[in-house]
Amino acid sequence: MSVLNGQPASESLASELKVVRDHLKKTKTPKVLASEERVSVVSKLTKLLDDKRAKLIAHYYTDSLIQDLAEETNGFVGDSLEMARFGRDSDAEILIVAGVKFMGETAKILSPLKTVLMPTLDATCSLDIACPIDRFSRFCDEHKDRTVVVYANTSAAVKARADWVVTSSIALEVVEHLSDRGEKIIWAPDKHLGSYVQKNTNADILLWDAACIVHEEFKAQGIRDMKKMYPAAAVLAHPEAPGAVLEISDVVGSTTQIIQAAKNLPHNDIIVATDQGIFHKLRKIVPHKNFMIAPTAGHDATCRSCANCPWMSMNSLQATYESLMNSNNEIRVEKELAVKAMVPLQRMLDFAANQQLEVKGRA
Numbered sequence: 001m002s003v004l005n006g007q008p009a010s011e012s013l014a015s016e017l018k019v020v021r022d023h024l025k026k027t028k029t030p031k032v033l034a035s036e037e038r039v040s041v042v043s044k045l046t047k048l049l050d051d052k053r054a055k056l057i058a059h060y061y062t063d064s065l066i067q068d069l070a071e072e073t074n075g076f077v078g079d080s081l082e083m084a085r086f087g088r089d090s091d092a093e094i095l096i097v098a099g100v101k102f103m104g105e106t107a108k109i110l111s112p113l114k115t116v117l118m119p120t121l122d123a124t125c126s127l128d129i130a131c132p133i134d135r136f137s138r139f140c141d142e143h144k145d146r147t148v149v150v151y152a153n154t155s156a157a158v159k160a161r162a163d164w165v166v167t168s169s170i171a172l173e174v175v176e177h178l179s180d181r182g183e184k185i186i187w188a189p190d191k192h193l194g195s196y197v198q199k200n201t202n203a204d205i206l207l208w209d210a211a212c213i214v215h216e217e218f219k220a221q222g223i224r225d226m227k228k229m230y231p232a233a234a235v236l237a238h239p240e241a242p243g244a245v246l247e248i249s250d251v252v253g254s255t256t257q258i259i260q261a262a263k264n265l266p267h268n269d270i271i272v273a274t275d276q277g278i279f280h281k282l283r284k285i286v287p288h289k290n291f292m293i294a295p296t297a298g299h300d301a302t303c304r305s306c307a308n309c310p311w312m313s314m315n316s317l318q319a320t321y322e323s324l325m326n327s328n329n330e331i332r333v334e335k336e337l338a339v340k341a342m343v344p345l346q347r348m349l350d351f352a353a354n355q356q357l358e359v360k361g362r363a
């Protein structure tokens with residue numbers, strides 16, 4: 001497998017990159033509301049969503065209170081692409097997207113005539129940060145013979161530079177299809193997902209060197225130790241986790257695929273290697289099962305994220321209310337850029353429709 005600039009992909013953690021550290025410094029943990037305050041904000045937000053013909057669209061990794069409010073007000077909880085597609089198909093005038101910035105941008109690209117707001121514009125993603133358009137574009141220019149495939153966790157500008165946008169649930173099929181046509185590929189930004197795709201398709205892939213600070217922390221040895229305590233447990237992992245974790249997992253898939261597997265597998269004990277926010281949905285759907293977070297501790301542990309995305313955590317009820325009340329934090333994508341970014345997105349949607357695959361997003 002080829003890797004970035006012909007060099008082996010970096011062994012250091014994504015959270016150690018200066019640009020990622022700088023963004024992490026800006027994260028703020030929202031204040032925990034007392035129960036009366038919480039009831040009051042939920043009630044005001046419910047009314048405001050109705051008055052403004054707005055829909056709340058939340059990711060599985062956001063706070064459980066936000067997920068509940070989205071569902072109770074006929075909004076939506078899901079993965080990134082499902083969120084964008086719900087927004088596109090909704091008749092709401094305003095979409096308020098609780099997630100990270102690239103999700104707001106994707107929603108805006110698919111719904112250019114709607115107003116898209118976010119509780120905070122500081123909620124970003126280490127994959128997006130580590131793939132800046134100028135550097136990425138130069139890299140693509142240096143390898144013009146390669147088809148550019150990017151993951152959904154990228155800026156609108158990076159999507160606009162790509163030939164294909166993919167989510168984790170359709171990445172294998174798209175790359176296999178391209179490889180069968182004899183195409184060589186640039187994959188960005190997640191190196192772990194890219195390695196997983198390369199291993200399972202044997203495609204000729206040049207990898208960008210970036211990672212998710214949350215999934216990169218899961219430890220294979222920690223999971224092996226946990227399996228000694230729970231020998232009958234199934235391990236479900238997101239493909240952004242390191243290869244050693246994926247090798248010992250029973251199911252590797254997107255957030256939606258993890259939820260499906262948790263429901264369908266006969267196992268009662270389930271070890272999950274993705275953001276802890278997903279546990280809210282898992283426990284709602286299969287309340288009788290025992291879900292455990294995969295260890296992020298153990299040898300070489302740094303536990304900078306502890307299976308909890310600091311950017312997803314910035315989405316609070318109060319910030320959601322203030323954003324919708326004051327029409328703050330609007331997502332704007334320049335029209336020409338949105339049109340360009342729509343091309344590889346639409347290519348993925350068409351491919352999925354032709355293959356009769358259901359496209360599910362990821363983090």
Ligand code: SF4
Nearest residue numbers: 125126212214309363
């Ligand atoms: S969990 Fe990882 S991939 Fe998802 S938004 Fe956070 S940093 Fe990005």
